[in-house]
Amino acid sequence: MCFFTVLILQLLTFSFCSCFSDTISSDKPIRDGELLISKSKTFALGFFTPGKSMSRYVGIWYNNLPIQTIVWVANRDSPINDTSGILSIDSNGNLVLNHNLSTIPIWSTNVSLQQYQRNSTSVIAQLTDIANLVIVLKTTKNVIWESFDYPTDTFLPYQRLGFDRKTNQSWFLQSWKTNDDPGKGAFTLKFSTIGKPQFIMYNNDLPWWRGGPWIGSSLAGVPIVKHERATFNVSFVEDNNNVALTYNIFYKPVITRIVVHESGFFQTLTWDNQKNQWNQFFSEPVNQCDSYG
Template sequence: MDSTKNLFYLVTTQNPKQKLLVLHNSLILVLITFYFCSCSSDTISIHKPIRDGELLISKSKTFALGFFSPGKSTSRYVGIWYNNLPIQTVVWVANRDNPINDTSGILSISPNGNLVLHRNLSSTVPIWSTNVSLPQSQRNSTSVVIAQLSDIANLVLMINNTKTVLWESFGHPTDTLLPYQRLGFDRKTNQSWFLQSWKTDDDPGTGAFTAKFSTIGKPQLFMYNHDLPWWRAGHWNGALFVGLPNLKRDMAISNVSFVEYDNYVALSYNMFDKSVITRIVVQQSGFTQTFSWDNQKTRWIRHWSEPTDQCDSYGTCGSNSNCDSSNFDDFKCTCLLGFEPKFPRDWYESRDGSGGCVRKKGESVCGNGEGFVKVVSLKVPDTSMAIAKGGLSLEECKTECFKNCSCTAYAVADVKNGGSGCLTWYGDLMDIQKLSDQGQDLFLRVDKVELANYYKKSRGFLDKKRLAAILVAFIVSVVLLLSCVYCMWRRKRKDKMMRQLNQDSSEEENDAQSNTHPNLPLFSYKTIMTATRNCGHENKLGQGGFGSVYKGCLVNGQVIAVKRLSKDSGQGKEEFKNEVTLLVKLQHRNLVRLLGCSFENEERMLVYEYLPNKSLDFFIFGMHLSYSLIELR
């Protein structure tokens, strides 16, 4: 009994048990059908096509392939997108210029081994195909052709048992470059890998802008608007593309690979951190932008975008001129040395530099004493008319350019390790730009008059620079000399003051000794500090209004008590001398004996014998009271 009959029987029958049984069986049938419909694999085979509504899911579940409608469009396309992101981001489209108008499309493997897209089952002519030729001998049961979606978003058509690749989507990108994908060309196989923008957000058809490598002269990356150069990233100089200085920053988190030999050029990249989701996109506006997915903000974050200003546009200042975007208020275009505006009126009045510059009249750069001047930090000229030679030094490159009167400039081909290889330009120099960072030096051919003026200005500049350096050195020397003199004067002044102070102290000590008692010893400040351990807290016996008392031990072993008068006591030199004299006169067997004193460096200290069984508070701090009573008498 099929599901329709079950449903009919469920509606018409009146038996509750029979209704329950039919409902149970129908539910199981629905679940089984849903399971088989929702089960997705990563492979298309001859017997297993993909219809609209079904998906291929890569093994890691990172990418999905299926039918989709972009933006507000109702047209159906076959594409690849990120499977687990909340925003559907399509990275590849098969039938970008041949949409399907309904949901009847089917993607399958044809008997001749091609992956084909039909509008419906009855269609005999595919609207899109991989167009590969499979020999009849390989079309047998053991050589089954399959199409498999890999974990890097590459749809690969291959012979299943030998894994021989017949076709891959990475060889036919649309507007997005993913990690491990290539840009470049192979002349032997007549293949070219390039990016083309969408027409609009609602139409993934081939747009106006194409990012690809030129095959003329030294290979370089261009952005074309239809067939015209719109922006030039330039050639690979061994470290980066000369017109993509922002790439240097990204190379800290990614590995950029560039391979170039006779007939093959390939650029690819991958992230050091494999968990980072990133892509490079050519937008409908012609801008090339890099994005990475932010899981916290659940949105794409843009890292850089090119072009960034007027000077990035191809040929803004025409030929034989330099475009400098740092000239905010002034005209951005400047003729190279030895050249003048081709159309002066447009150049000076209209500020239109697109006409470029021409060699000044009467100048000769062929066997007439000409030479080369260095122009620093540039996006060097378009290399379509340049010749690259490896293994030459910079001096050998100069000689190579000298040999040909048509050679207008030269530069190193590879800037790594101090520079190697040779690039020589012939004829007009196109699309030169002044760069603030990661620029390259260009050696420009000029006639003897321009060369002489250049070296004259250079010498004048160097003379001014040398004079400025000498002046700065002189000023610094004078400042240092004056500083040394000042420091020496201050040191001498300090030493003089210390000597005067010590002399005054010595005189005062001598006066104190002569005026007090001839037999009363004078202790040095150092002796007392040593005895009392610098008047440490652990040696402190007490404190009174005029100072503190410390216990100490002289080098001969005698234990002493030192009264250190406070500097805030208000007692002057004479008062201290009088007190010492009075204490000497008051020596008595019932009073603690005064052993000496110290008067040094504005310190006033009295040294007593130490009596452990008596109160020094009475004998020492009470002494001032006795002294006051004597004076009153």
């Protein structure tokens, strides 16, 4: 009798552990050691420790790759020094990261709801299949906050880089400090907001590399985009509202990411299933002569 009781408990435990959700709600936060998994099981969100660091961060990574590859970090400049972290929805409808029962969040979203909507049950947070963490109003299904508006060092398919002319919000990449520290590093990649929009990488405040303006089908300084249009579908919008560069991959099984590396390189990487590694598709600047100057 005891044997069957133990067996049933083990099966129930396995079923519980293997059943992941893609959603955070008012009564269902996630704690260090727990995960959100997107519906297609492509991406995961949870707590991680980078490299040789001892600190804990909330991030998003590819769920099915043997190498943990982080594509977004929430608290990149506010690490947790233990495993007591909890990501939840507060009474104002914001995602908040706390630890050790602290009432002051380490990190928080910046959602501003109408007074009648300000309660923890009015919203949910969901990890989508394109690695976009969104906060959604339950009543209207409208997205009121998304991680794609706050990228870290990685540019993914369906994401955008650019800026909103009306709100002055900018979507740009910023490198990690080091492989062990996802804090804001020295290199940023963004579109200039003065004159003709140009794609420029900065080393701190100094121009480091120029990708140039959009010229018909590619960036002037990245001609490979034009030559690889069978692989990449790249689009650029410039109007009175936005300047935005987006891309996707025609062949869906190809896993691709674009990264600003802490060493000052702008790289496109694709996953090699045979070798279980990331292969460099292109990298800029190619040599010192490509640097700004």
